[in-house]
Amino acid sequence: MTDVPARGNNFVAKIIEEDLASGKVERVVTRFPPEPNGYLHVGHAKSICLNFGVAEQFGGGCNLRFDDTNPEKESQEYINAIKEDVQWLGFQWQGDIRFASDYFDQLHQWAVELIKAGKAYVCDLSPEDARTYRGTLTEPGKNSPFRDRSVDENLELFEKMRLGEFDEGACVLRAKIDMASSNMNLRDPIIYRIRKVHHHQTGDKWCIYPTYDFTHGQSDAIEGVTHSVCTLEFEDHRPLYEWFIESLPVPAQPKQYEFGRLNLDYTVTSKRKLKALVDDEVVTGWNDPRMPTISGMRRRGFTPRSVRNFCEMIGVTRSDGMVDVAMLEHAVRDDLNKNAPRAMCVINPLKVVIENLPEDHLEQLTAPYHPELDLGTREMPFTREILIDAGDFKEEYSKKFKKKLTPGNRIRLRQGYVLEALDYDKNDAGEVTLVRAKLIENTLGVDPEDGIKPKGVVHWVSASHAVEAELRLYQRLFNNPTPDKGDADYKEHINPESLVIAKGWVEPALANVTPESNFQFEREGYYVADRFDHTSEQPVFNLTIGLREDKALQKA
Structure with a gap:
């Protein structure tokens, strides 16, 4: 995977480095041992990155072992989801998948x-x-x-x-x-x-x-695990781990090391509470894009690279602490800003009629998907009638709105021509319903020859060729930074606006993209074609994250 830090500089890596240098260990073997009683969450992502990461870093291997000692709460669904999550993050276990039940x-x-x-x-x-x-x-x-x-x-x-x-x-x-x-x-x-x-x-x-407790250490010993890395709540269990190892004729002597677990504000990671959200239909399932599960983040539009970069950012320490969820949001926003293709979607449409074009005008404009990366190009139908965002038109010019389309003022269409507004229509409620404009000729990619330059740039789509899409506008699931602290039920802190369904009109090229394709909808946000529901007949895009940090939300 490109652009992901390849080497960790944490205390676990330093211990391993010393053990290899001293000859105490010949080859590093770690393990990731989830219980198959739920989907993995963002805290597990940190553990996955650590255990698989240090094994890769030092030329060793990491086992995927399911701790399946409580069959009442376990299922094949969870096993399949966990395997998929590990591979989606870009890691591969050594050998066959293992189960504690094997032993x-x-x-x-x-x-x-x-x-x-x-x-x-x-x-x-x-x-x-x-x-x-x-x-x-x-x-x-x-x-x-x-x-x-x-x-x-x-x-x-x-x-x-x-x-x-x-x-x-x-x-x-x-x-x-x-x-x-x-x-x-x-x-x-x-x-x-x-x-x-x-x-x-x-x-x-x-x-x-x-x-x-009886299964864990002995399974490590059977598998030849050299460094058994777990979260800090198991520190008090280490003497028992060692007692069993010393009391039994195990084939190896693994050592347990603890690190601080990941706690995020505005987030709940208890499997029991996450399962209750699913069972009570607060969310649509474990992979709901509002859930902090790896599959939920994946469906939301997070990339493996962004999750791994986040885990690298927060580091590995010997103590627990609360991490600002804004760091995770920054990681995904930064990655998508650098790598996501650009496209256009109009959410609050206002029709513009370009009166100096014939009614049957159709021109295919070619535009790159990214201004810096070679991500290919797409064709954008340009017609006499187009849609712009209603917020990009103002009835009267002012310095405050100098980058908006106003009568007598010019703007440039993104990847297109320069337009000048002429007039507009309003309905009985006083709302602008249609704008009449003229195209300034010979301005595709260049400034007007008369020297009157456009003040701003607006996004647009063809009124007749744009495809209507369902937009799922996701926000944080909780509106309290510590939803599961105190006496109140954590469900009382559910954000009632964590999901808003809207319509958007997208470029026709976007109808046929594959599910999980990420895009920056210019001037709107970062979106992803829904992993399960997006089709060419009914496009569905999920809001991953806004274009920039929402300061008001951070203070909520």
Whole structure:
């Protein structure tokens, strides 16, 4: 991918560089291990860029592994979406896609070994009693009354769990560590639960499933992961990660490193809350362009390059922090400004009749898609009747409106001729409905020979050849910078104008563009042909971002 920073200069990259230089590591292997229980969001994009990025930077590889230990909330839809998101961002995992469920047999065997070593036991405490026994942050926990069961009894009970002889919630398998530990994660954590549900990968083979903490480190070890990079909320889990690695005959010794997660203002990234937005039909789906999901940003018109540049801009630190969403908006605006083709769309149309042209006049003007890049050209039909934006005409000339079309004043049509307004018609409400003008001859691409230069440039389309398109004008989904803070329901901060449907008249060349084609609609904003709904018969364009930063919106 061009124009994307190829090398990171963050603390993870420095650790890897030192490990390679010292010979501690021969080849870097990282992993991206999402749970397939929802679509990936912008925070995951940061993790993807970090894990795949450092692997690429140092000539290693990154595994894509699905942490599928909770089949009740997982689906193939999420798996497919995650794979697509990773590839859309421009990354490719090494080897085959991996699943934590690939290792269920080995994990079960290791759980049995922990029991045999006296380091795990079957506990019959109810969930409520288990919480009481666990203690608090200021008070130590106390041992379960089932903690001292014999190895043989635990082996027998665990086998009955595996065979489905107990109901869900009847018992769990716990690691035997230290109920008085100051780290709550070491207070005899659960490592297996009974879940009598069908699994999307293993079918009905298992009715017990390992927990994330028991699965994660051992999966890393099986895959030979050298640097297990995760977000900061797992820092307190690292001692447990290391306890399992040290207590089991794993084939490798991966190390866990934590970085600050991405928090954006005006945004919610909790999967639970995002799913509620979908389920409650606040949005149209996980890929709604207002959602902070990668697929939502993609449909909105964000480019892979802009998302990766944003992740590079915010950097990788050891602490959490709030990032201004304006940085993300700047990244996409900057990328589209440099790379998006230009085209014209009139949203608030006003007809202009060029009276010194014949009624059947049709001229094909050729215009480049970009003033600096070689993105090809398109033909723009120029006819006697054209549409301009109503805001580009004023009834009376003034210095304030000197770049507008006014009677006796001249403007240039973008990529076209110079026009001079002659007169106009108004309806009973006093609104201008039609402008009559004349074309100044021999002014295609040059100034008028009489020396009276046009004051401004306006965008336009042919009234008879323009194609009507649906414009989806997206804004931020929330009108509060911290929608999920405090006691109020985050849904109370939904922006009622986050989506406005409008009409626009676009150049005919735009009707046949492929979905996901980005454009700068000159003087209107950056738009994208909708990924799913755009067709030549019914063009649909989504507003990605305005041409310039909206200061008022930033203060909202």
